[in-house]
Amino acid sequence: AGHLLGEPGPPVDPILRRIAHRHASLGVGPGQYPVVGAHLLAAMGEVLGDAMTPAVHDAWDEAYWLFATALIAEEARVYQRIGADPGHPWRPWRVTARTVATPEVVSFDLVPVGPDPLPGYLAGQYVTVAVDLPGGDRQARQYSLSRAPGTGSLRITVRRVPAVGDAPAGAVSSHLHERVNVGDVLDISPPAGDVTLAPGTTPLLLVSAGIGVTPMIAMLGHIARLRPERTVVAAHADRCPQQHALRSELLDLGALLRDFRLHTWYDPAPEAAATGIAAGEVAARETRHHGLIDVDALPLPDGARAYLCGPLPFMRDVRAGLLARGIPPEHIRYEVFGPDPWAGIPPAR
Structure with a gap:
């Protein structure tokens, strides 16, 4: 609303693109906007009460439809680019391999069922997986593609979301871990996402935490195949080396590059201490540290572009540190599966 009134704020186009990619990955179409708008305005009326005068209602209705129209147009462009039909977003894909990466992480290799060709995609994109759960519920979740394009299959790498306190275990991640095996078929949408690897030869900084390593593996694989001369700092x-999913693959891909450095931070837990690796030890172009990631300890090549993926607090702190070290905000890209509360806003460190 502030953007529509000309108030200062973050640029809205990147936000529109991000939402449009999310919507396209779920099959959202123009026919759903009247339903959302009606219920949104009704909810605002319940919250605002008497403050929701006819004039206020009409103003928000106009704002909603201006925003919706912009989104519908952007979604149409995304659907055209990815070759998807919003009325039929799902295709059947067969699991051809199931690989246990860690006790909490499993990778699934996927190929289309039938004659449809493998869709093209960009390193950093994701797919949406829709599953029918016991009890009849159908749920959809988005997972980054964890392998570079051009390998003849897609791969997703899924961390099981555990129950914590009153929060239940992840319904879809638990289903994939416990019930999906080689030969099973999953409903998957075409690859989407706007946080993709920029072409060129500029140095790269790939920063991840936990399962956020997945798009970084796809980016690194793409670089190793097409731009091995590109400087990369990962x-x-x-929590510990044993919980670091795809760690061996990360090192193998890095070994294919002319200039690759890996910095890892592990909690000072018993598992990490048992490895006998001291803080700052260097082996095979890797430097290990203990504790929380320290942005000031990262080497920053001149002109580097940064990509971040991990929990929101982690990315917020890393982004703030990179901004403080002089990386322009437009050179820092990050993947958020959910609302982005600081889009375009340089946070204070």
Whole structure:
């Protein structure tokens, strides 16, 4: 609303693109906007009470439809680019391999069922997986593609979301871990997402935590195949080496590059201490640290572009540190599966 009134704020186009990609990955179409608008305005009326005068109602109705029209147009462009039909977003894909990466993480290799070709995609994109759960519920979740394009299949790498306190275990991640095996078929939407690897030869900084390593693996694989001369600094934070999913693959891909450095941060837990790796030890172009990631300890090549993926607090702190070290905000891209509360806003460190 502030944008429509000309108030200062973050640029709205990147936000529109991000939402449009999310919507396209779920099959959202123009026919759903009247339903959303009617219920949104009704909910606002319940909350605002008498403050929701006819004039206020009409103003918000106009604002909603201006925003909706912009989104519908952007979604149409996304659907055209990815070759998807919003009325039929799902295609059947067969699981051809199931690989246990860690006790909490499993990778699934996927190929289309039938004659349809493998869709093209960009390193950093994701797919949406829709599953029918016991009890009849149908749920959809988005997972980054964890392998570079051009390999003849897609791969997703899924961390099981555990129950914590009153929060239940992840319904879809638990279903995939416990019930999906080689030969099973999953409903999957075409690859989407706007946080993709920029072409060129500029140095890259890939920063991840936990399962956020997945798009970084796809980016690194793409670079190793097409731009091995590109300088890459990778940084990853995890609980311990044993919980670091795709760690061996990360090192193998890095070994194919001319200039690759890996910095890892692991909690000082017993598992990490048992490895006998001291803080700052260097082996095979890797430097290990203990504790929380320290942005000031990262080497920053001149002109580097940064990509971040991990929990929101982690990305917020890393982004703030990179901004403080002089990386322009437009050179920092990050993947958020959910609302982005600081889009375009340089946070204070």
